[in-house]
Amino acid sequence: MNIVVLIKQVPDTNEVRIDPKTKTLIRKGVPSIINPEDKNAVEQALTLKQKYGGEVNVVTMGPPQADVALREALAMGADKGFLITDRFFGGADTYATAKTLSTTIKTVFPDFDLVLCGRQAIDGDTAQVGPQTAEQLGVPQVTYAKEVEVSGNKLTVTREVEDGYEVIELTTPALLTVVKDANQPRYPSISGIFDAYEVDVKKITNDDLKLEREELGLKGSPTKVVATTTPDTQRKGEVFTGNPKECCGNLIDRLNQRHLI
């Protein structure tokens, strides 16, 4: 099985703080990680390879330092890493990103059987890149995939929905987005880490893809971010004075007024 996994390097949002003045993320000093559900996609790919054989190629689009994310996936056991990087790709929204990713897949992996993505990234939370890539590739897709069975070119996918599961059959080539409940991603092995830096990660630029400048990055993005704000979470506390009975009475009155009890 020829599998392509699309991963994204994101800031570890557990460590991110918001600048109270500018309302933007403070990225300085925040470690970068593989987007958690993309790790589930890598794990799914490695499990399928163990069962059915084939090759796991991991692809990311990002700045040169996204190389680390590919090395980590290689250390987990992926076969090859590909870094799509070009200054023209910068500032892309999900549409332009999917365009670049789908063109890469068509160019570099014309015979792919399966593309796996994480459900969504923890920085943008759109869950759009996977579905849009499938549309641009013209292949069937299942989002929120939890379990995957393979029989020849037929896939049976269990999909998580709000109140249960759907079981969907489709044929390859196809694209799936994987949820975190699908599996527990393996740790990279220590020897895998040293091996991962012994191999070359192939760089892909627009010289390889030959897309029009208007289709790329900020120029190729129909979405425009006008402003980013964060809700003000500071609430004013109120201190009741008096004896405990009066305080409790006041508290209950106030909660009643707000329909909280």
Next chain:
Amino acid sequence: MDFSFTKQQEMVRKVVSEFAKNEVEPGADDRDLTGEFPEDIVRKMAGLGMMGIPYPKEYGGAGGDYISYILAVEELSKVCASTGVILSAHTSLCCYPISKWGTEEQKKKYLVPLAKGEKLGAFGLTEPNAGTDAATQQTVATLEGDHYVLNGSKIFITNGGKADVYVIFAMTDESKGNHGISAFIVEKDFKGFSIGKIEDKMGINASSTAELVFEDCIVPKENLLGDEGRGFAMANPLPSSPKYAKERQQFGRPIGKFQGIKWYVADMATRVQEAKMLVYRAAWKKQVGKMKSTDAAYAKLCASEAAMYVTTKAVQIFGGYGYIKDYPVERYMRDAKITEIYEGTSEVQKMVISGSLL
């Protein structure tokens, strides 16, 4: 000068840190109470190649370097000092002498399964009357035809009773003192070898510390490690408070706002940085083949005293809560104490250091 870690070292630290937080930290308090050896964790560490980080792949290792190994020990010890010491006793004390002085056959037979983590290693030097002063060894080894016969006992042996392979020191020629000590590779099932008293300790409770007993123990001649009389060279010793301070309120403000606590936290952080510098430098010197015994002594002395200073101050910052078992800081302090004692006490490190100066 370049103080940065390589990308590989950074990733080793990150992966081991995640492993430590997810797999090792959750049961650390319980294991401290029960003294249960973390066999499951050691098996998982083996699966991830952590049991032979600095050894070449052809001998079952991860093909890494000493700094990566030190970073792994550091990350594990942050959450469970017992797990850290199980790994370091195995890697530095058992695997290392075999990799350095072992024959090709010994490396294939013993280093490969040890570095792969299929087997656990230990090191037996200390006796009731011989610690760092190895020349007073009372365990003797007598050559009888195609094998040696070992008699005597070893105490305070880390991984004792849990290990499969032991590097054991014994006198082969008492008339030669230090130059009469030899090293042997002993398997746990060798006839005449048994485990004696298991120690009940103040800290590092999830690691095993045991007495080893040799009663006419038969060791094949080919298990002599290095040449006879070379043992002494091998035996030469190888080498959460800020968060609480922000949360704990007294006199209407977090205790971290008080200057006394601020000074503590700054001093603690500085001691940790000093220790890290000396430990990483020693690991780096080891990697490039330039380490002297004083490099290890500086690092060992500074790091163990820093560990004791920092954990004692942490208990102080936590106050009453620091003294009870609801928080792990009292465990950190008990665990830290042993670092000033084992593998050459602080006083021995000072002897090594002053010996090079005077």
